[in-house]
Amino acid sequence: xxxxxxxxxxPYMHQAMDTAYNFILAAMESGHxxxxxxxxxxxxxxxCATLEPPRDERNIMKLLTELELKGVRLIVCVAAGKRRGIVxxxxxxxxxxxxxxxxxxxxxxxxxxxxx
Amino acid sequence: MLxxxxxxxxxxxxxxxxxxxxxxxxxxxLTEDGIYAAKKGGKFEGALKSLMQKNAVxxxxxxxxxxxxxxxxxxxxxxxxxxxxxxxxxxEHNPMTWS
Amino acid sequence: MSEQEKTKxxxxxxxxxYGTIYEQEAIEAMVMFGAYEQxxxxxxxxxxxxxxxxxxxxxxxxxxxxxxxxxxxxDDFEISHIYVEKESLEERGLTEDDLATxxxxxxxxxxxxxxxxxxxxxxx
Numbered sequence: 001x002x003x004x005x006x007x008x009x010x011p012y013m014h015q016a017m018d019t020a021y022n023f024i025l026a027a028m029e030s031g032h033x034x035x036x037x038x039x040x041x042x043x044x045x046x047x048c049a050t051l052e053p054p055r056d057e058r059n060i061m062k063l064l065t066e067l068e069l070k071g072v073r074l075i076v077c078v079a080a081g082k083r084r085g086i087v088x089x090x091x092x093x094x095x096x097x098x099x100x101x102x103x104x105x106x107x108x109x110x111x112x113x114x115x116x
Numbered sequence: 117m118l119x120x121x122x123x124x125x126x127x128x129x130x131x132x133x134x135x136x137x138x139x140x141x142x143x144x145x146l147t148e149d150g151i152y153a154a155k156k157g158g159k160f161e162g163a164l165k166s167l168m169q170k171n172a173v174x175x176x177x178x179x180x181x182x183x184x185x186x187x188x189x190x191x192x193x194x195x196x197x198x199x200x201x202x203x204x205x206x207x208e209h210n211p212m213t214w215s
Numbered sequence: 216m217s218e219q220e221k222t223k224x225x226x227x228x229x230x231x232x233y234g235t236i237y238e239q240e241a242i243e244a245m246v247m248f249g250a251y252e253q254x255x256x257x258x259x260x261x262x263x264x265x266x267x268x269x270x271x272x273x274x275x276x277x278x279x280x281x282x283x284x285x286x287x288x289x290d291d292f293e294i295s296h297i298y299v300e301k302e303s304l305e306e307r308g309l310t311e312d313d314l315a316t317x318x319x320x321x322x323x324x325x326x327x328x329x330x331x332x333x334x335x336x337x338x339x
Contacts, residue, residue: 006337008237015122015148016122016148019122019147022199023199026199026203030200030203032207041240080240099247101250103248103337104224104247104248104251104253107334108222108334113211115336117330133229133261136302136323137327139327139331210331210334210336211336212330212336215338
């Protein structure tokens with residue numbers, strides 16, 4: 001099944017990204033396709049390139065980059081990002097920045113869209 | 117539908133709002149702080165039990181364990197599932213998240 | 216595009232305005248989605264109904280008054296429906312006359328049904 005993911009909360013402050021990450025790993029292991037992860041609201045902070053948690057703590061930004069290397073598409077909302085300073089210079093990868101139309105595209109192309 | 121509740125019922129209306137929106141065949145998944153709704157002896161035990169007369173309720177094992185809740189402390193008939201179980205529920209039902 | 220081919224997406228607005236950014240960024244998404252010729256609806260339930268309260272004046276807050284956008288969502292931004300849950304209005308002491316725009320006030324049971332018809336539900 002094709003699953004689209006919407007992340008509305010930032011890293012660490014809320015558990016949302018952690019739950020989503022574990023959900024995504026389980027979904028991929030079960031053979032489902034993640035059509036994309038769209039970061040909106042404070043969710044855009046999950047792709048801040050300068051996140052640097054203590055060494056013994058999970059690095060959410062890096063975990064997401066690993067998912068990206070496995071072929072998962074990450075999309076950072078340009079408007080929500082700009083408002084919060086997540087722009088070309090501060091995002092993990094410039095290509096991830098895109099418009100809200102991509103969220104609707106996820107809704108259209110995914111069998112399920114799930115919000116964390 | 118799958119109603120995902122991720123806020124404590126003591127803190128937020130997510131749990132009671134989700135109940136209000138449950139139809140026949142809908143199911144509920146308690147995650148994150150939402151799992152406190154499934155603890156025996158709590159204020160929401162009655163609401164959960166009456167919901168379970170018609171609808172199935174699940175809770176996420178990772179969140180239950182992390183918060184020191186033993187499975188024996190979970191209200192009877194609430195089914196404990198892992199992330200793969202969570203994925204299966206999303207495959208079976210269209211999700212709505214209540215936070 | 217025929218009605219059948221359109222994807223049904225519903226924004227489910229459950230948060231009050233101004234205290235958080237959810238309402239504002241939900242509106243921004245509604246406005247964008249409207250341009251894509253899909254079947255987009257918006258539901259206000261719970262504290263979300265406060266977003267529609269008429270007479271909002273944000274001048275002392277230094278924020279935009281987002282309630283001004285609702286009256287033009289349908290005509291200018293091609294949103295199919297704006298629903299408000301009757302029970303949530305009543306619980307909060309509001310009536311149709313208190314709202315900043317014309318909306319479809321429907322009861323919870325009818326809303327449940329509509330939610331069940333959606334391909335995607337986006338909670339805000």
